[in-house]
Amino acid sequence: xxxxxxxxxxxxxxxxxxxxxxxLPIANIVEESFRLFVxxxxxxxxxxxxxxxxxxELLKPAYLFYFIETLRLSLICSFLGLIVGFPAAYLVARxxxxxxxxxxxxxxxxxxxxxxxxxxxxxxxxxxxxxxDKVICGFLHISTNSRFYTEILVVxxxxxxxxxxxxxxxxxxxxxxxxxxxxxxxxxxxxRWKVHVSITVPLCVPGILSAFLICYxxxxxAFVVPMVLGKGRVLFVSNLIYSRFSEIANxxxxxxxxxxxxxxxxxxxxxxxxxxxxLYKV
Amino acid sequence: xxxKITRRDFLKVAGGGCLAAASTGLGATFLRQAWAAERLSxxxxxxxxxxxxxGVAKAWGKAQCTFTLHAGGAAxxxxxxxAAWPNPPYDVVDVxxxxxxxxINEGWAETVTLDDCPNLKYIPExxxxxxxxxxxxxxxxxxxxxxxxxxxxxxxxLTNIEDLLNPKLKGQILWPNPTLNTNCQxxxxxxARGGDQFNMEPGWQFLKELAKSGNIGRVSANTSDTIxxxxxxxxxxxxAEAATGSATRKAGRKVYYLTxxxxxxxxxxxxxxWVVLTSSENKKLAFDFANFAINKENSELxxxxxxxxxxxxxxxxxxxxxxxxxxxxxxxxxxxDWDHITKNLDSWNKYYEKDIIRLL
Numbered sequence: 217x218x219x220x221x222x223x224x225x226x227x228x229x230x231x232x233x234x235x236x237x238x239x240l241p242i243a244n245i246v247e248e249s250f251r252l253f254v255x256x257x258x259x260x261x262x263x264x265x266x267x268x269x270x271x272x273e274l275l276k277p278a279y280l281f282y283f284i285e286t287l288r289l290s291l292i293c294s295f296l297g298l299i300v301g302f303p304a305a306y307l308v309a310r311x312x313x314x315x316x317x318x319x320x321x322x323x324x325x326x327x328x329x330x331x332x333x334x335x336x337x338x339x340x341x342x343x344x345x346x347x348x349d350k351v352i353c354g355f356l357h358i359s360t361n362s363r364f365y366t367e368i369l370v371v372x373x374x375x376x377x378x379x380x381x382x383x384x385x386x387x388x389x390x391x392x393x394x395x396x397x398x399x400x401x402x403x404x405x406x407x408r409w410k411v412h413v414s415i416t417v418p419l420c421v422p423g424i425l426s427a428f429l430i431c432y433x434x435x436x437x438a439f440v441v442p443m444v445l446g447k448g449r450v451l452f453v454s455n456l457i458y459s460r461f462s463e464i465a466n467x468x469x470x471x472x473x474x475x476x477x478x479x480x481x482x483x484x485x486x487x488x489x490x491x492x493x494x495l496y497k498v
Numbered sequence: 499x500x501x502k503i504t505r506r507d508f509l510k511v512a513g514g515g516c517l518a519a520a521s522t523g524l525g526a527t528f529l530r531q532a533w534a535a536e537r538l539s540x541x542x543x544x545x546x547x548x549x550x551x552x553g554v555a556k557a558w559g560k561a562q563c564t565f566t567l568h569a570g571g572a573a574x575x576x577x578x579x580x581a582a583w584p585n586p587p588y589d590v591v592d593v594x595x596x597x598x599x600x601x602i603n604e605g606w607a608e609t610v611t612l613d614d615c616p617n618l619k620y621i622p623e624x625x626x627x628x629x630x631x632x633x634x635x636x637x638x639x640x641x642x643x644x645x646x647x648x649x650x651x652x653x654x655x656l657t658n659i660e661d662l663l664n665p666k667l668k669g670q671i672l673w674p675n676p677t678l679n680t681n682c683q684x685x686x687x688x689x690a691r692g693g694d695q696f697n698m699e700p701g702w703q704f705l706k707e708l709a710k711s712g713n714i715g716r717v718s719a720n721t722s723d724t725i726x727x728x729x730x731x732x733x734x735x736x737x738a739e740a741a742t743g744s745a746t747r748k749a750g751r752k753v754y755y756l757t758x759x760x761x762x763x764x765x766x767x768x769x770x771x772w773v774v775l776t777s778s779e780n781k782k783l784a785f786d787f788a789n790f791a792i793n794k795e796n797s798e799l800x801x802x803x804x805x806x807x808x809x810x811x812x813x814x815x816x817x818x819x820x821x822x823x824x825x826x827x828x829x830x831x832x833x834x835d836w837d838h839i840t841k842n843l844d845s846w847n848k849y850y851e852k853d854i855i856r857l858l
Contacts, residue, residue: 253844255840255841255842255843255844255845256599256600256603256837256840256841257600257603257604258576258577258579258580258600258604259577259580273848276852278851278852278853278856279851279852281855281856282851344730344732345730345731345732346730346731359668359669359712360669361668361669361712361715363858443719447715447716447717448673448675448716448717448718448719448723448858449714449716449717449855449858451855456851459675459677459847461577462569462573462574462577463573463574463677463847464573464677464843464844464847465573465576465577465580465600466844467577469844
């Protein structure tokens with residue numbers, strides 16, 4: 217498709233902003249990640265030599281732990297978010313009362329506007345030593361001090377964001393479903409569960425994929441939730457990046473972690489999209 | 499119909515554009531200078547420090563002060579200054595010993611003399627950080643120690659550092675991460691097992707045992723974490739400084755400073771104070787403000803507010819836990835090599851990330 221002069225002119229401001237605020241900073245980070253850091257200084261000096269040391273040290277097995285932890289908890293949160301968000305979106309879409317529909321959608325959108333710090337500290341108070349941690353841990357037969365309980369708190373903190381996001385993302389998809397398809401299947405004798413499994417879910421795959429990817433990328437880049445609720449024991453890759461940039465001033469190492477995480481995220485997203493499109497012809 | 503651009507049109511637009519750019523640039527410069535002349539930008543820690551310094555600024559009254567809080571440790575201001583250099587939006591920054599070293603190394607700290615800050619004559623010279631040419635580079639205000647603290651919620655009485663491994667302390671220890679307190683807590687562990695700040699391996703082994711024991715309930719990343727965790731009773735033992743202990747006391751907890759309990763539990767003394775940035779356009783005003791902040795009266799108020807010991811010789815203090823006799827100094831007090839610590843903090847942080855966190 218050949219773009220006209222007018223169309224090109226209209227694209228220039230957008231391209232310019234993209235170059236200045238996205239491409240240039242990333243290029244800066246990539247360049248910084250190959251610089252040598254001299255401890256005791258702030259970042260790399262302008263004439264610091266280039267090195268691959270910052271990447272080489274991240275390939276050590278010990279750092280794999282952080283990437284696995286981040287990806288694992290993000291995957292769990294994204295799946296749980298879909299499991300809760302999809303039925304919620306379906307119920308809202310099939311709701312007869314417009315008032316109730318608007319109320320629930322308004323509630324979901326309102327949840328997204330709630331301050332991160334308020335949510336996170338509310339969870340910490342509710343599930344911490346002054347809250348219900350002993351009750352919950354007693355029920356689950358685990359210690360309040362256990363890593364498992366800390367992971368539960370981090371997952372809860374992330375779900376606070378992920379559920380509204382996935383429900384709102386899936387709202388459009390479920391609204392576009394023709395209800396007659398499910399009615400037809402039921403008329404032909406299929407039980408409800410089979411109707412949803414064989415008709416509703418496959419038809420919603422593009423929306424489910426979008427919601428999953430949005431939730432997954434959000435969880436992977438989460439910073440405040442693991443920092444506060446993780447008790448300093450459950451750390452995401454974003455926390456490593458923060459400590460390097462903010463506390464140690466080792467910009468080259470922080471840049472290397474950031475670039476590695478970016479490449480890993482893009483690879484995972486590409487992989488999931490490719491597999492899903494092959495399975496469901498999306 | 500094609501619109502022809504004439505030379506007159508072009509000159510009008512170009513001239514107008516240049517005038518706008520120049521006036522914006524000039525205007526911005528004049529505005530900045532005018533703004534700078536009326537205001538002083540101060541960076542300090544959160545409560546109780548910020549509450550104290552706001553009171554000092556009000557009493558000083560020679561200019562309007564705007565305040566920025568340190569987000570986390572004092573070192574976290576350094577990337578912000580670097581990102582904005584040579585025009586960071588700060589005039590004077592309250593930092594402590596290891597950060598003095600970093601700022602002097604970067605060339606950000608303005609030289610200060612007795613003419614700039616006459617009250618420096620009441621501060622012992624050994625507490626004033628200098629560059630390699632012997633120029634004074636900071637205006638120290640208080641001294642403090644990093645040491646073990648316990649609250650009344652602690653299930654046992656801590657008599658020496660090995661008690662940290664007592665199973666009765668399960669989940670009760672709030673361990674600072676290496677970037678908080680510049681890892682002096684692990685230096686203490688190292689010294690208890692025959693090492694020191696130059697040989698940290700015994701300390702890391704001790705920390706591994708502590709991590710595996712399950713006694714570490716939380717790892718703190720900043721002072722707020724520490725105060726919240728201690729005051730809610732989530733944990734009852736930590737390694738911190740007097741200001742944190744003081745804030746925890748104000749939150750209603752009984753706090754014990756374990757500074758003279760046993761020779762295995764050391765007190766790492768440091769100095770905190772002001773650095774006037776070389777980029778500041780209000781250096782005279784900044785020095786005057788810092789000079790006012792370190793006078794006898796304000797030094798005593800600072801001590802009452804934060805628990806830090808005033809460096810002004812004429813100011814009084816009542817923190818008996820941090821008043822050491824010469825014999826006690828020998829047994830309990832360490833003045834670390836801050837330059838060495840600053841240079842090794844990166845490798846220590848990486849060791850902690852690779853070998854310790856997984857054990858927690």
